[in-house]
Amino acid sequence: MSGRIDARFKALKEEGRAGLVTFLCAGDPDIPTFETILAGLPQAGADLIEIGMPFSDPMADGPAIQAGNLRALKNGISVARTLEIVRRFRAADPATPIILMGYYNPIHHYGRHGFLDDAKEAGVDGLIIVDLPPEEDEELCLPALERGLNFIRLATPTTDAKRLPAVLANTSGFLYYVSLTGITGVKSAAAGEVGEAVARLRASTDLPIAVGFGIREPEQAAAIARHADAAVVGSALVSELASCLDEEGRPQPGLVEAVLGKVQALAQGVRGARRK
Template identity: 70%
Template sequence: MSALNDKAVDNGRIARRFAALKAEGRAGLVTFITAGDPDLETCRAVLHGLPAAGADLIELGLPFSDPMADGPAIQAASLRALHAGTTARKTLDLVRGFRATDADTPIILMGYYNPIHAYGVDRFLADAIEAGVDGLIVVDLPPEEDEELCIPALKAGVNFIRLATPTTDEKRLPAVLQNTSGFVYYVSIAGITGTASADNAAVGAAVDRLKSRTDLPVAVGFGIKTPEQAANIARVADAAVVGSAIVTRLADGLDADGKARPGLAEDVLGFVRELAGGVRGARA
């Protein structure tokens, strides 16, 4: 039952990007950074440099005070961003600024529901489309709560990317895949972001299982920390997602007062280049 996905009139950046990756015969690299971390200026520099560094899709974290599915690295990033004054509105401004320089790289906002709820769902969707957002990943909205945001998003033309996890069994999978659009994000471990890493064989089997049930691309994330791990995932999935490792690299570039040291953005982008190298060389 994917009638609604077909109806979603998104601008097609996500679909075009995955089609291009398929044509190139390689997997994609999805990079996560938190909007406004460690401050809006530095974040903007990193964001704008990501495509050239090899990011194929960008996940931009919408900061939230209580990120209960995230590990320490992204929790800290969220708090840094909030302390720097980041709001949902400023997050959309960042996207708008990026879109003025890059018309093709998909941007997916990732976060929790309450900041969107507070903004107002309809107003948020309208502003997100206007800013150039292509998709949403909202951690605390399972299929049981589709009426809240998923269905309005699909109707408005914003992809709603669902997480599938090791606890998503056969019985539940159809519910999870229904109303999912853009791609499916397979969370490779039962756990929080940035902690344990999954076993490659298990990830491969899980991706195959998803692929047998959906035509959508499958991206895999959680626990991917090195170019080698990213390459391993790139061999079995359509994209590898790296978040905590990038955010940790960024945190390493802060001084004792939490301010960005000179060269921080370049260092983070250098790490993204290494990850991209791993992903791009994986199937060579």
Template identity: 60%
Template sequence: MSTRIETRFAAVKAEGRAALVTFVMGGDPGYESSLEILKALPEAGADLIELGMPFSDPMADGPPIQAAGLRALKAGQTLKKTLGLVAEFRKTDKDTPLVLMGYYNPIYIYGVDAFLKDANAAGVDGLIVVDLPPEEDAELCLPAIKAGLNFIRLATPTTDDKRLPAVLENTSGFVYYVSVTGITGAATPDFNAVSQAVARIKRHTTLPVAVGFGVKTADHARAVAEGADGVVVGSALVETVRLSLDKEARATEKTVSSVTKLVRELAAGVRSGRPVAAE
């Protein structure tokens, strides 16, 4: 049986376009406003959603996502509450794939078995855990696969052909290609180099390849969509949340609408990025 992630990528491919993957931080700027944002994303044009698990030491993230995580933690967000967001989302949306993204420490503290059981019950489709390399697959990756969750791995510009098979070995759902070396949202990718890198990864796998880090505008999304199966946008969205908040970092009437406006623009960019017939 196909997973929600596989089904969605197949549907998008049949439309002859790339998927828009949107990242938002769970619990940012507060639980209720975070849920409102989450529920609004699919209608605005998000094909898949990555939901951040807030963590106090997010080493791969740039200032916007770090700040989003800290806002969420300050507002009382926990991993249990993040799973609660997923469960609430699933009450009205049974189809949009939802992936939890973050670091191993909160999962380790929660307890791997308990976490996988609760994630499954909530309706999580996959995990991206950025600080667990393939050498640590027994920690979480293999148990997650056994529990029926996709485990999505990151490949980077420094992942050479020798390293790639190890990265891909237990990866499922899609491959997340990090288009720049460094932290999230820090630089604009070289779109020509990205296209070449995606082609190289595809020589090693039949999985869809989604590209993220540094994609901020509809034009960026359009450029990436020409060579990738998916375009991931995160920092630009959490920065849009930040700019909509009041002086106490609380949501305002602009918060949800400013996020959905940007998602609509990005979706239009992705949908214009590859005017080709489906294979």
């Protein structure tokens, strides 16, 4: 399979650097503000964009992203509206890869085949569905691959040599290494441990390896970028956004600039990292 994700990682390899993957919840804090941020992410330095599909019970996410989910749901976001946002983004940006991250319940409610068809048509490139294990590949993974959508799987510090082949079997685009056990945004990753883990994973796959969880500052992003093919930052961006809301959850002046400024700083960290 070849698409925008493969093309972007190929370009990054040719540049001799790692990429920055940014995560925000679709529709957070409201749909117009989110779309403004989304449109500015590539210029700010996001190489790939991960969009969370808000769900009322995001069990793998920490407090910051849980709050982002709830804000977005309160403001009327849905799977259908998320796909509309991607469609509008794609009309203006034909190149930046878009990955939807979420849980299976909203997709099942939407209708899995209809969702995959509509996601492909909207310009989505890949999916990360955290609560569908490899044993359930026939449910969504294989139909997604048939439509040319990358299905991106998570590996963790507890993914042992016996489990890894199942994780890798139908994974495409890249492998997402979760550098910490537990939920997002509550601890920081140790670069040395990440380096060892990435080396182990590289022995089993040729896929690019993106590392996320616990990356908050440019220095941390740079440390990860020395080992991995991309650094993924989510909770830090959602927290930056939340810090620019008033007591009613409404965006204050400067919110968009603050979030994109954080992305720019992280991107500079990643781009300045010397690869191991």
